[in-house]
Amino acid sequence: MLSTIIYRSHLSDDVPVKSLEELAVKANKNNEMYEVTGILLFNGTHFFQVLEGPEKDVLSIYEGICQDPRHHNLVELLRDYAPARRFGNAGMELFDLREHEKSTVLQAVLDKGTSKYQLTYDDRALQFLRTFVEATEKENYFEIPSADYWDFITTETAQDDISADSSDTAAGFTFQPIVDPFACQVVSLEALMVNSPTDAVIESLSQQSHDEIYEADLKSKKHAFALARKLEIEGQSLSINLLPMTLVMVPNAVDFLLSEIKAQGLIPEQIVVEVTEKEVVSRPEEVEKAIRQLKAAGISLAINNFGAGFAGLLLLARFQPDKIKIDRSIIQDVHKSGPKQAIVQAIIKCCSSLEITVIAAGVEKPEEWMWLEAAGVCNFQGNLFAKPKLNAIPAVAWPEKS
Numbered sequence: 001m002l003s004t005i006i007y008r009s010h011l012s013d014d015v016p017v018k019s020l021e022e023l024a025v026k027a028n029k030n031n032e033m034y035e036v037t038g039i040l041l042f043n044g045t046h047f048f049q050v051l052e053g054p055e056k057d058v059l060s061i062y063e064g065i066c067q068d069p070r071h072h073n074l075v076e077l078l079r080d081y082a083p084a085r086r087f088g089n090a091g092m093e094l095f096d097l098r099e100h101e102k103s104t105v106l107q108a109v110l111d112k113g114t115s116k117y118q119l120t121y122d123d124r125a126l127q128f129l130r131t132f133v134e135a136t137e138k139e140n141y142f143e144i145p146s147a148d149y150w151d152f153i154t155t156e157t158a159q160d161d162i163s164a165d166s167s168d169t170a171a172g173f174t175f176q177p178i179v180d181p182f183a184c185q186v187v188s189l190e191a192l193m194v195n196s197p198t199d200a201v202i203e204s205l206s207q208q209s210h211d212e213i214y215e216a217d218l219k220s221k222k223h224a225f226a227l228a229r230k231l232e233i234e235g236q237s238l239s240i241n242l243l244p245m246t247l248v249m250v251p252n253a254v255d256f257l258l259s260e261i262k263a264q265g266l267i268p269e270q271i272v273v274e275v276t277e278k279e280v281v282s283r284p285e286e287v288e289k290a291i292r293q294l295k296a297a298g299i300s301l302a303i304n305n306f307g308a309g310f311a312g313l314l315l316l317a318r319f320q321p322d323k324i325k326i327d328r329s330i331i332q333d334v335h336k337s338g339p340k341q342a343i344v345q346a347i348i349k350c351c352s353s354l355e356i357t358v359i360a361a362g363v364e365k366p367e368e369w370m371w372l373e374a375a376g377v378c379n380f381q382g383n384l385f386a387k388p389k390l391n392a393i394p395a396v397a398w399p400e401k402s
């Protein structure tokens with residue numbers, strides 16, 4: 001099958017532009033052997049390359065290209081299949097956009113093509129090419145420094161694990177902070193019950209077991225609040241996870257939460273209830289009613305795992321939470337993926353219009369964090385800053401320029 005990969009990247013500082021001719025000659029020879037064709041555009045700073053050919057060979061050449069230190073900030077834009085090559089001439093031609101007049105440069109690139117349709121059919125690959133040549137997306141190129149630009153320094157000591165003296169707490173909770181790294185501030189502490197039932201587990205249970213799970217889900221929050229008091233979180237915001245149907249199925253659930261919050265010397269305004277996107281959509285009217293009660297009591301609402309379920313933007317049209325947490329599967333390697341970047345930017349734009357705070361969950365790599373900061377995200381959760389700790393508050397590793 002004929003496959004296509006398109007990426008863009010940034011020429012490394014120490015690479016002379018003159019050396020690119022030699023690079024192209026070698027690439028040309030190598031590609032010819034594998035029947036990989038395409039075009040390599042260069043605008044003086046950025047590369048844009050179309051690679052076409054048998055899937056296995058395109059992938060193996062692309063993997064080599066990804067490791068090449070002569071460029072960086074490589075972002076994959078498209079991985080697709082096509083009936084015919086757009087650039088079918090053997091090898092790989094280097095095309096320097098600067099050597100052409102602005103008004104004719106796109107046509108000059110297209111003239112290198114072997115596809116008879118050129119831009120007449122809505123071919124995504126050629127649309128990407130046009131966007132690069134016309135530089136209409138340049139404001140979305142975030143040039144992030146390499147991972148070692150930042151050190152992550154743990155300054156405060158973690159609060160001791162209090163599990164030993166918490167025999168009255170039946171449920172174990174891990175605590176993981178949500179941080180604003182540039183402000184060096186813990187925005188909230190998330191208490192997550194160990195071994196809490198997942199959506200997948202719940203789906204396979206009988207109605208009676210459902211009721212028990214919702215009841216247990218609610219009651220476990222008593223222990224989360226008690227632990228929070230023991231850990232002396234004081235005015236710190238505390239995030240807890242609830243199955244949204246718990247709020248619907250357990251009578252007086254919100255009253256229970258409010259009385260437990262009060263019993264532990266906490267206030268509703270410091271509590272954030274995180275619900276997963278998936279369950280909210282299955283019974284929206286009832287969940288909405290319960291959420292109104294939460295909000296009326298002063299408790300904030302966050303949508304967890306945003307983007308991983310199927311509700312997505314329709315959910316935001318029905319009601320607006322205070323925060324959304326973008327799912328870790330979207331955050332992972334966001335600095336290298338054009339589709340993920342487009343999704344995150346759309347979420348940021350939408351949430352900004354609705355004054356909803358965006359949190360990036362599951363951040364593990366400095367590059368993910370740097371890209372997200374550049375895109376406008378300020379709140380982060382993930383092992384890069386602090387791993388979840390059982391019955392204790394972990395220390396935070398704050399970024400410092402190395």
Ligand SMILES: Cc1cc2nc3c(=O)[nH]c(=O)nc-3n(C[C@H](O)[C@H](O)[C@H](O)COP(=O)(O)O)c2cc1C
Pocket residue numbers: 009023026027028030031040047049061064065066067068070071092
């Ligand atoms: C922008 C850019 C585009 C490249 N394009 C190709 C290419 O199309 N084909 C190729 O074989 N090598 C290409 N290379 C070079 C590869 O990254 C790598 O150096 C080459 O495959 C030799 O790998 P090896 O030294 O591991 O054998 C490119 C490098 C850069 C920086």
